[in-house]
Each structure stands twice: as C-alpha cells, then as structure tokens.
Amino acid sequence: MRDDRPISNPNRTIEIMKQYDIKMKKSLGQNFLVEPQILSKMVDVSQVNEKSTVIEIGPGIGALTEFLAQKAKKVLAFEIDQRFVDILATTLSPYDNVEVFHQDILKVDWTAEEFSFLQAEEDLVVVANLPYYITTPIIMNLIESQLPFKRLTMLMQKEVAERMTAQVGTKAYNSLTIAIHYQMDAKISFIVPKSVFIPKPNVDSAVLILERRQHPRVEIDNINTFQAFVQAAFTQRRKTIWNNLRHYYTSANQEIELADQFIEAEIDPQRRSETLSIEEFAHLYKIITK
Ligand code: SAM
Secondary structure, X not given: OOOOOOOOOHHHHHXXXXXXXXXXXXXXXXXXXXXHHHHHHHHHHOOOOOOEEEEEEOOOOOHHHHHHHHHOOEEEEEEOOHHHHHHHHHHOOOOOOEEEEEOOHHHOOOOOHHHHHHHHOOEEEEEEEOOHHHHHHHHHHHHHOOOOOOEEEEEEEHHHHHHHOOOOOOOOOOHHHHHHHOOEEEEEEEEEOHHHEEOOOOOOEEXXXXXXXXXXXXXXXXXXXXXXXXXXXXXXXXXXXXXXXXHHHOOHHHHHHHHXXXXXXXXXXXXXXXXXXXXXXXXXXXXXXX
16 A cells, blocks of 8 residues: 655654664765655755756655655666665655666766766756765765756755855865855755754754856866865964965975965965965965966
8 A cells, every 4th residue: 555654754764664674874874864844845945846857866765855756857866775776666666757876976977878868957956865974075076077957955964064155264164165166156055953864963964055156256277286275275274374385385495486476466374274265265376386
C-alpha cells in the first residue's frame, strides 16, 4: 500500500531505516532532515518550478528529492552510498522525473556525453542538503565546472554559510569569502536548528543561496593563481598582509620589490588581510604579478 506521509516524516524515516537495517555513516555526513515544512520552504526559496532541472547532491532516502520532484521538470540526484540508491528505487517510485546516479559528486565528469543536455537547460539549479565534510570542495567544483546553473540553494553548517556571506572587516571574512564572491552573490536565506535532523548534528545549519553573477566582481587573468595569492595573504590571521605575503612571494632580496609594489598599489602593508576588499586584493595581485 502506498504511504502518503512525506519521506521526511520522522516516524516514516525511522521505519525505513529499521526496515532496511540502516546505520548512518558519520564519515559520509549522513544526517537526515525530518521536518517536511523546512524541506518545503527550502524548495520555495530555491525558486524551483516546472521549467527547472535540478541537480541534487546526497538524496539519502529521498526526503528533499520528493519535494523537488513535485515542483521540478527533472531531478538528477547523486548519491555515494549504494544502500540509499537501493532504497530510493522504492521511496521515489511515485515520481518518473527523478534519475538517481550512484556516484561521488566530486568525481562526476560534467563534460561526459550523458550530461551534455544540461548545457541547453533553461533553468538549471542545484539544491542540496550537503554532506558537511565536503561542503567547500563541492561548491568550488560546481562553480568552476562549465555547468550553466543559475542558482545553488544549499543547506550547510551555519558557520560556513556565514563565511561565504561575510562582509569585509568581520571575523568570518577570509579567502573562502573572496573565492565565492568573485563570481557569485551570496545570501543566507534562513537558519535551521540542529533538532530537525536524525541523528542530531553538533551545530546549527543555514540555507545559503548563491546566484551566479553576470560578470565576475573583478577581472582576473588566472583565477587559480589569484586564489592562491589570497590564501597566502590569509595564512596567519593575526599577521599583517605584508608578513603573510613576504614569506610566500619573495626571498630576502625581493623584499624591496614587494615593498614598492605595495606603494604602487597604495595599500598599507601593515593592514590585516581581512580589511581588504576583493577589489583591493585584485588590484594588489595585478601589480605584484604583472
Ligand atoms: N538529502 C537527505 C536529507 O535531506 O535528509 C540526506 C542529506 S545528508 C546531510 C547527506 C547525503 O549525502 C547522505 O545521503 C550521504 O550518503 C551523501 N553523500 C556523502 N558524500 C557524498 C558524495 N561525495 N557524493 C554524493 N553523495 C554523498
């Protein structure tokens, strides 16, 4: 008999786990959301509609997938754990617009023939309750992929969401903030308490929305070397930008050149990196690497 309760109904989730004798793997970031209203709200803020093609990361037993399937044209869900892939065949059987891939999301080849149709999708978006242990690599991989997605709506550790949305001069502002802000507009949509997960994680979470900008915030010739430069500037937070870059860029006899470059950029080398905007970082980087 068909079960009309949402998969994320706490009793139904527990029953499924018992039925398949599933023990959660902490190492794979397995915390299931068991509050249907939050999942529904997440799909609302993601703006998924009948024209949307959704990439979902880590469907688990299908809690979020089900809400996405009810609104989207198509859902492609990537799950690393074979046990859940088997369960999804049953829990998602009422939906014919979901395709489940048994794959590590970090190893997906988006240039493969089977994904070429994504290039022409009208409204490609990513929606996920992320496995927290690989939040940053997942997001950076997606941003750097050639996928033409419009928006990423992702549930993650609150602290990481705060870093990704941090303002210059604040404690949370770091190289990750700059890596994200380079080509995305970031905002926290709402906070999710730890009490709505099974098992309960140690920290609260937040839904972060990243919208792709039409043009990157600054013009950079090589984004990888720019990011390495910014990371170097943040190596030791307590030190000045000068002290961080001095070790990274120069041998003793090149120090004078670096000092001149700071003067040319009109940036005080005694400032801390967290006080520099992305525009100032780009300006300094261009002078140092020209
Ligand atoms: N979507 C479900 C929900 O909202 O309740 C489960 C979310 S749970 C936080 C994260 C899911 O990501 C788990 O199902 C886990 O097995 C899966 N996962 C972990 N690492 C992964 C990876 N590298 N690639 C794809 N899925 C992964």
